[in-house]
Amino acid sequence: MDLSTKQLNLLQTLTQINGVSGYEKEITNFLKKSYSELGYELIYDNLGSIFAHKKGNNNKIKVLIAGHMDEVGFIVREIMENGMIKVAPIGGVNDQTLLAHRVHLQTREGKWIPGSIDAVPPHLLSEAERSVPTKLASMLFDFGFSSKQEAMLNGVYQGAQIVADGPFEVLTSGRRLLAKAFDNRYGLVLGLDILEEIKNQNFDFDIYIGGTVQEEVGTRGAETIAHKIHPDLAIVLDCSPARDSMGDKGALGQLGEGVLLRFYDRSMIAFPELLAFQREACEQTGVRYQYFDSNGGTDAGAIHRQFDGILTLTHCICARNIHTCSSVIDIDDYLAAKKSLLWMLNHINAEQFKLWREARR
Numbered sequence: 001m002d003l004s005t006k007q008l009n010l011l012q013t014l015t016q017i018n019g020v021s022g023y024e025k026e027i028t029n030f031l032k033k034s035y036s037e038l039g040y041e042l043i044y045d046n047l048g049s050i051f052a053h054k055k056g057n058n059n060k061i062k063v064l065i066a067g068h069m070d071e072v073g074f075i076v077r078e079i080m081e082n083g084m085i086k087v088a089p090i091g092g093v094n095d096q097t098l099l100a101h102r103v104h105l106q107t108r109e110g111k112w113i114p115g116s117i118d119a120v121p122p123h124l125l126s127e128a129e130r131s132v133p134t135k136l137a138s139m140l141f142d143f144g145f146s147s148k149q150e151a152m153l154n155g156v157y158q159g160a161q162i163v164a165d166g167p168f169e170v171l172t173s174g175r176r177l178l179a180k181a182f183d184n185r186y187g188l189v190l191g192l193d194i195l196e197e198i199k200n201q202n203f204d205f206d207i208y209i210g211g212t213v214q215e216e217v218g219t220r221g222a223e224t225i226a227h228k229i230h231p232d233l234a235i236v237l238d239c240s241p242a243r244d245s246m247g248d249k250g251a252l253g254q255l256g257e258g259v260l261l262r263f264y265d266r267s268m269i270a271f272p273e274l275l276a277f278q279r280e281a282c283e284q285t286g287v288r289y290q291y292f293d294s295n296g297g298t299d300a301g302a303i304h305r306q307f308d309g310i311l312t313l314t315h316c317i318c319a320r321n322i323h324t325c326s327s328v329i330d331i332d333d334y335l336a337a338k339k340s341l342l343w344m345l346n347h348i349n350a351e352q353f354k355l356w357r358e359a360r361r
């Protein structure tokens with residue numbers, strides 16, 4: 001199966017919108033428009049998370065489906081006298097992935113201006129210098145200004161966000177996509193796709209689907225939206241690191257091998273009953289799935305421990321090169337995640353829910 005033109009366009013549009021943690025406004029605006037056009041009521045928290053709300057026939061149970069809107073990037077720390085800029089990282093950035101990249105900075109007026117990260121040519125480096133990776137703290141971001149004053153007059157300020165360019169490409173096989181920020185615009189596109197799919201459907205429970213802020217700096221929006229909505233069940237959509245590049249078939253996180261059954265990560269130990277439900281969803285819909293663990297975490301880590309505990313499941317796919325401007329996903333993984341998520345929504349009911357809740361009692 002292929003992605004529809006609409007799905008492809010959404011993946012392109014959403015990966016190309018910029019927004020590091022704390023600066024998600026342009027993504028929020030896009031989602032606000034999209035959710036409203038589909039006729040959904042909007043729910044916000046005070047940090048900027050945004051959710052579409054679908055009322056159920058019996059709104060005793062609330063299901064939250066969340067993907068984070070923010071991406072990793074930088075903020076301006078220092079504007080040097082010569083117009084060059086020093087930055088701090090936002091989220092987990094590997095310094096080795098950065099030199100000579102094209103970047104964009106958002107000015108005080110909201111305009112995006114192009115630039116690059118300064119790189120010294122190899123023949124100007126000593127043998128010793130060449131073997132030591134440059135640290136982000138000493139990297140210089142160049143937006144073409146020749147003085148601090150010129151940079152400031154053009155709207156550069158301390159605290160401005162910077163994002164590395166990562167143009168959207170459908171790779172030659174037609175099955176894989178390359179772009180920045182599939183972590184986690186994947187989750188936002190899937191959420192929107194599901195909202196469109198279920199628009200005219202009736203459910204017994206309330207459904208909230210949307211985007212959280214500031215996941216990459218510590219799942220902050222997940223906490224606040226969980227408090228705003230107080231869901232009974234949360235499903236977190238995120239994009240996790242693939243580990244298959246070296247060809248090791250035993251490594252967890254194979255691109256194209258389907259939905260991740262994330263049994264363990266640093267932030268949450270999966271609810272076995274929910275994992276079994278997710279597995280059943282994959283089997284019933286005939287899509288691939290794979291077990292996955294991670295040293296990282298997701299919004300699920302924050303959500304599952306709010307109040308007296310919230311039943312939470314992650315519904316992720318993997319990508320190569322996450323947290324760089326060149327992440328790669330497989331179309332089949334996206335489609336598998338969509339099919340199985342729809343199955344889950346159609347099979348959640350009060351009885352089932354009661355069993356999950358009582359499983360640990």
Ligand SMILES: [Zn+2]
Pocket residue numbers: 068183184215238239
């Ligand atoms: Zn993520």
